[in-house]
Amino acid sequence: MMISKNEVKYIQSLCHKKQRQQDGLFIAEGPKIVEELLHSNYTIRKLFAVKEWLAANPLQSIDTTEIGTAELERISSLQTPNQVLALVQAKAATEPELKGRLGLVLDGIQDPGNLGTIIRIADWFGIREIICSADTAELYNPKVVQSTMGSFIRVNVWYGDVKVLLDANKNLPVYGTLLQGKSIYTIDKPKEGLLIIGNEGRGIREDIISYIQHPITIPRIGGAESLNAAVATGIVLSHFV
């Protein structure tokens, strides 16, 4: 079985957000992520895989096309294409459940690699809920999916009006990393609450800052002006949990 020209074109079109959202589909690549998807409650619509992967992963119920490495290179978004590419049905995020839990609020994270890395960090630290402002990078961007290393399967990533959500959760403590704040080395570990992470360049927006009851900071010793947003998230969470 060969991949058709139209299929190649269609898969390439899914690199564009408009096409993804119109069809409710996204791309996931590589044995690790695809195998995790097969054991998840995501629906895989179609698989394109090389012979070796298919031999190791016998599948009955999924529409599968065997392709060669040259064909995989044509449809892959990866620098090093990796055996298998899946077209996966997007899922609507559920309303965040925040009671008794720690959640993250992302205020305009732009870089897909940063968003994916933050989702992976959240998963590592057992955080289930991420709330994203509407202008945050899109979950199903291929670069986001790949840089989560599969963690997007286990974390609920919800997009919407952050202020409405914060207004609806006034009983929860709200933390945010700012230049001035209590040192992460001296804060009490919260059992529940929200941690706000700002955009890579401008930080947290003024009208969101006003919700922060507990400004916190990572004390600086050297000369760098700032830390990468994902790195800062990892550092703060490692002191929270």
Next chain:
Amino acid sequence: MMISKNEVKYIQSLCHKKQRQQDGLFIAEGPKIVEELLHSNYTIRKLFAVKEWLAANPLQSIDTTEIGTAELERISSLQTPNQVLALVQAKAATEPELKGRLGLVLDGIQDPGNLGTIIRIADWFGIREIICSADTAELYNPKVVQSTMGSFIRVNVWYGDVKVLLDANKNLPVYGTLLQGKSIYTIDKPKEGLLIIGNEGRGIREDIISYIQHPITIPRIGGAESLNAAVATGIVLSHFV
């Protein structure tokens, strides 16, 4: 003054390691990094800048060409070209000075973005010495330079035989992040020593692991299999300093 076709070609050729190493030059872009370079002991050989930047930064002693935004786009490696591009003379790293200090050892970090982010983290936490195995990404790769956000100016990044260096510093405590090890939440903060960070995929090489006297680990709560190498570095350092 215009930029010549040959200059455009030459600048583009500096995206290749071979050309950079042959000529001892590298590219740095954007007002923040270029302005930090102007105040550093790096030598800027040539500047290409738009009118607005030149008006705000009058320079006497540097060979400068005013260019338009269309020309900047042709020579820039950035997704969003940013006012100014500098050709900078590479510097040889000095032999690491480790006594009484904490240093990082990078065992084969491959991704330029990860290396740049690790240099920025080191700078934030006041770490001056980074020792890289010969197969670690190159410091003057444009993606490394840009993702350091200027921190490469303040950190000594030395490349060489990691084992020879570890053999020569047997008096220093050696830490390394492994799957099994003492939790970062319970370790004593070291005043001096070396922290080894492994490659993104395979971790620390077997023959380097044998130097680790203090295996440490970031306890996992959720489902992710691993953390990004730069994020893990940031988390460990935040518990070290």
